Structures are given as C-alpha cells and as structure tokens.
Amino acid sequence: MIKATALRRPQLTAIQITLIVALGGLLLGYDAGVVATSQMYFTQYFSFTPAQQGWVIGSAGYGCFLGAISAGYLTTALSRKYSLVLGAVLYMISALGSGVADSLSELVSYRIILGLSIGMIAMTAPMYIAEVSPSSIRGKMVTYYQLAMVVGFIVPFIVSYLITTGDSSYLQRVSSGWRLMFWSELVPALTFLCLLFAIPHSPRWLMLRGRDRQAQSVLKQLASDKQEAQTEYQLIAESLVETSVPARKLLFKSGLGFALFLGIMLAIFQQATGIAAILIYSGEIFSQALGYGPEQALKPQLWVSAVNLIFTFVAIYTVDSWGRKPLLILGTLGMLLGLLALALSIYTQQMGILSLMGVLLFVGAFAMSMGPVVWVMLAEIFPNNVRSLAMSIVIGAQCLVSAFVTNGFPILQKSTFNEVMFKGALPYFIFASICLLAMLFVWRLVPETKGKTLEEMGQLWQSRRNAQRELS
16 A cells, blocks of 8 residues: 555755746746847837837836735735745736737736736745745855846747748737747746745745744755754744734834845845846847847847856855855946946947947846845845835835836937937946945945844844944
8 A cells, every 4th residue: 555655745955946936037037038029129010109118118117016015915915935826827917918919008008917927026036035045055046036037038039039030030020029929928937837836835934824833844844954944943933023013113123124225225226227228128229339230139139148147157156155245346346337338438439349348247247246146135134024024115116216217218318318418328327327326335334144044134133223322
C-alpha cells in the first residue's frame, strides 16, 4: 500500500519559490518591452498626437498607483500569494483587450487595467521573495526579480522580429503587428498564473493571520535545518508583538517614519532618473541621436537590452558582498555621466558614437544599481507588521512618478522650447540633475542594510531614533 505522504506534492525550495515569484518581474519587463517595440506603430496607426501618445503609455502608471495602494490591503487580507494570482488575471485581461482596442479610450482603459496588475505584482513579488529568503542571500534573491524584468524586456524584441518579417515588416507592425505583440503577453501571464498555485503562503503572513502551525511548516520547508526554522519563527513572533496597534500608527513610531521617507525617495529617484523614458522611447531617441529610421528602431534597442541584462548580473553577484549603498552610489554616478554624454552630444549636435555610449552607460549603470538594489532595499527596510502598508505607499509613489515621466517625455521632447533652446537635449539634462540629487541622497542618508534579517531592520530604526533623542 502506498503511504499518504508519498502522494504529497514535492516541496519547493526557497530558490525554486523565488524563481516562480520572480516571473512577476518578467511580466512587468515584458509589457515594457511590448510597449517599447510597438508604441511607434500604434501611434502611427491611430495618428496620436504627442500628448495622446504619452497618455496611452503613462496611463498604465496611474493604474499602477491604484494597484499598489489596493495591494496594501489585499496582501494582508487576501495573502501575498493570492494578490499575485489576482495580478496575473488582470494582466491577461489587459493583454486581450489591448490587442482588440480600436480607439484611444479603449486602449487607455485596458492600459489602466494593466497598471492595476503591475501595481499589485510590483508591490507583492519583492516583498514575498524577501519574506521567504535567508538574510545571507536575500539581496541576491530579490535581484532575481529585477533579472526576470530585464529578460522580460528583451523577449518582445525577439517576438517582434518573428511575427513581422520580410520587406513589408514595417507596414505589418503598423497595421497589425502591435496587436499581436499585446496578445503575446498571454503566454508568460498564463505560465505565471499556473505556477503560483504551487508556492506556499508567506510564513510571515501566516503568522499575521494567527496560523502559526502552518507558518512553522513552511519555515521548515525553507530553512536548512530545524534549528534555523525555529530561530526564524521566534524572530517573526517577536516582531509581531505590536500587531494590535494599527499599521498606520506604527509607521510613525520607532523611527519607521524615516524608513518610509527613505523608501519613498528611493522609489521616486529610481523612476525620476528617466529609465522608463529611455527604455520605452529608445527607438525615437536613437532615431534622433543616431539617425535611425523607424523601420530600423529594433536593432539599437536590442543593444540597450543586452547591456541591461549583462549589468544586472553584476548586481546579482555583488549586492550581498559589496553592499547596497556602494552599488547605489557607483551606479548613480555612472548614470549621471551617461546622461551628460547623451545630452551634450545632442546639444552640440555631435550625435553619433558618443550618444550611443551615453545611453549604454546610463542603462548599464542603472542595471547594476538603481534597478535591482532599490527593489532589494524596498523589500527589506520595513518590519513585518507594517510591510504591506509601507510597500503600498512606496510603490504607489513609484508608479505615479513613472506615469509622469512616460506621459510627459514625448510632450517635452517635441516641445518648441526644447527644440529651440536646448536642441532636443533638455529631458536628459533634467534626468542628469536628478541622478546627482539621488547620489547625494544615498551618500548622506541611506544606511547599509546588508546581512540584516527583516526583524533586525525594526531594531535599526529604533536605534536611530534613540540616538537622535540622546543628541537632542
């Protein structure tokens, strides 16, 4: 007779669970890649103005804000796991609808639904990964989310070549290729949805809901031995002592208000430095700076994607050894130099290899710093009992800034003021100045969090607050 235990589903390791949840990042990157490869074509198909073009692309960011804010409640009430499931379902609805949209309002409506999905996933996936990862490798584990995002961004370029080939490829992309690109999002979304049912609930969420026995079972599955699982269980239990106090009040106790400020500013800087605009509008940027026509736009975008991927691996292999803060400072310096090279080459009308190197330096520096490291820090700086609420606020701010950047970039880029006074370089000078502010901010205010458990983070903020009281 076969024992009942033999019929149980095989238990996944922490790394396997992380790789599944990191696919949420692939969905985010895949959609960004789809928009980057198709926005010039659906803009021409519908004859959008720069304002309408920006509204279509930026509308997802406004939906993302709503999704992130609602995820603060959903990840506590519904669970981290089922919030991800809901996000995957909304993503599929958006993919279907965007492909059949036949007007500005329809396309915007489905992009807002896409934003709701992205907001939920962007807030929940890094948080879940951080909650199931050992502190010694948590940085690397969370950067897998960014790696998946980068890989997701590359795939649509390959798909675009496959679905529209031959001499009439440009006309195909304008007439129907962009619709096929949106529909292609169904494949990774359905894969992600199915795999989510194999992962367990976060042990920290289970303990928040009073399901301690299930939490212990999951911790034993994730830990290397029973002693490690028991130690982690005790740390979580101690960190949840104040759960009777509303999270919105706890956020402004024990120095957590400063942690929230840091999280919001890091999220804002990540997007305000212009990465979304550079990636999504890279075809138009290369057309301006290198003279590529629309039909050749995919080639230089692949260079950007390759650099993005390579330097993400740099972050993966250094974030837990070098630390978060050194990578952020070094990366923002590289981003600043890359943007200045691009801006000055355009302003002096010396476009060419310097413009290309500026873009690639900016993207590579972002990929090893502000991209993955910010996600790591956002996932780890908040204690268990306020993490859902804090992350929803932080990711909401991030989504709004991303929406402002992607919405406003084509308007500013094609404005008379930019063309006459700055010869097209104004957006890049603005992004460069924000990089400088970000570098100074990290250097002066951001603490190093390498190697600390999620429970120790609360003690870090408490110690900082006590030190400030003694000084005053």
